[in-house]
Amino acid sequence: MPYHLHIEPSGHEMGCDNDETILEAALRHGFNIPYGCRNGTCATCKGRILSGEVDYGKVEEKVLSAAEKASGLALFCQATPLSDVIIEVREIGAAKDIQIKTLPSRVAKIVDLAPDVRALFLKIPITERLQFLPGQYIDILLKDGGRRSFSLANVPGDDALLELHIKKVPGGAFTGHVFGALKEKDILRFEGPLGTFFIRQESTRPLLMVATGTGFAPIKGMLESLFAQGSIRPIHFYWGVRHAEDFYCHDLLSEWQSRHDHFQVTRMVSRPDASWSGATGYVTAQVIHDFPDASAIDAYICGHPDMVFSLSDALQGAGLNPEHIFADAFVFAKAKTS
Template sequence: MSYRLRIEPSGHELDCDSDETILEAALRHGFNIPYSCRNGTCATCKGRLLNGTVDYGDTEEKILSTAERNAGLALFCQAIPLSDVAIEVREIGAAKDIQIKTLPSRVSKVMDMAPDVRAIFLKIPATERLQFLPGQYIDVLLKEGGRRSFSLANAPGDDALLELHIKRVPGGMFTDHVFSTLKEKDILRFEGPLGTFFIRQESTRPLLMVATGTGFAPIKSMLESLFAQDSIRPVHFYWGVRHAEDFYYQDLLNEWHSRYAHFRVIQVVSRPESSWSGATGYVTEHIMRDFPDVSAFDAYICGHPDMVFSLSAALQEAGLSPEHIFADAFVFAKTKTS
């Protein structure tokens, strides 16, 4: 059984099966709407339900507040239609011609970057190319049927090896494998590219880029792409970690800082040792102190959900329109059961 889905304000119409989410239906028909985690946590896909009814199963109370439901808001990565529906959401055109593929890859290299961070470099078949936008991610497909999402850290024009930054998660099935048994020449399957967290090339606004932990991965892809294009948009990059030893790619950051006069990096440590002489505390505090007026920026935020949500809210309170805030909260993707 299928229902009719209308997307406003574009007026696009499509069929949505009764067992798929609104997001899945939109992507299947080639219409890109904002999304990231796909499990109802990051809220990137939140939009307005104009007409019709949807179902969230047993998770509704966990993913939408009563006030949000009363205001007609919906999370399209979880909402399954119960009737014909009309939604209001901003469509994104830049990714419309990029093909989502499922590909095998061979682990070409594994590198320790920080005490709890490893980079793995994946080589895809020579007959394939993975076209993607800087900031997008792939889902590594697990043998047990699950999937884990990781941002691509390399620039799109340098896709001979796909670079992923993986942080050890205590008890995490896949990260335990990466840090204990994964080795060069192992085969991994993935699906991608995915997500709508990518640079909006048409903008000329200065950039506020913010990461915590391995949220640096998509920021690295974005920055390498901008530098390769000789972009002169001012970039203020804030990177927060718990301990100074959690920073990695320090030589690359130093190179960018010395080469590009329009690039500024601020590294912030929340649990500093006595040897750390740089900024301390949390990136949100430093950003709001450094920029009382943020209305002129495009903001790209990636990392821990608490930081992403709190900074997004703080930026809006300081005058930055939501249409200029692009975010990716790092959470596990939901295991597909069918």
């Protein structure tokens, strides 16, 4: 028998089956609440239980501490109801009319961007369109039931070809396939669009955008959309990599800088060699150095989980309300069990 789920402050109400998470129930009923990885790792879906009982699921202490549980917080991608529940969470209205689809796609083009980064361009059936918001991601569905999440690097108007940036992971089965046997015209199935990492259009605050590695992919889509809209919100983009050869899209970044006076880029290398003459170190330290008072910005952060978590904490320490921090930590999504 389903439990009753009530969302504050919107007042939305729905049924929640006793074997589904609060996030699954909300999405099933068309109510969009913040989420990212859906496996209890990124903490994007953290919200408050105002009344009722839940099973918190398997979550690590660093993501949801015992003290946070005691204060009523839960990860809605993991929490399942044990009674009727009232929760408090900020809903995302911009994605409410976007349909999540499962579609086949054909590999139309493979492009090497950097020594360990490839762009896949996927063509969906001519009878289909994929509506999404710049910054969202899709899950590639594997034959063994697993899935791999990759951000969309293009903008919605270019959905005839979906652009993914894929970094080779040592020992990674799927990325090994991408850098090995995968060829043009191969078929890949995916589900999407997913996630709540996209620009909040209602805000006029300056934008801080930070990426490590292929975290540039969703940022690229966001920036292209903002420029196309004619937005003049000040933007400072920080991009951190280990080695200088890990950077890519050099011409595109140069074009953006030359055309948009309100756009600034800081590229950083954490393991430089003698040929690199730019900024060195880690983006977290540099951002906090440049923004000792971060209270007036909107921050969009994407990439390695360690960077995402540390920078989020540091920005809050610099005065930024967490409601103005939007993040996508790159973690593996679990295989569905049903």
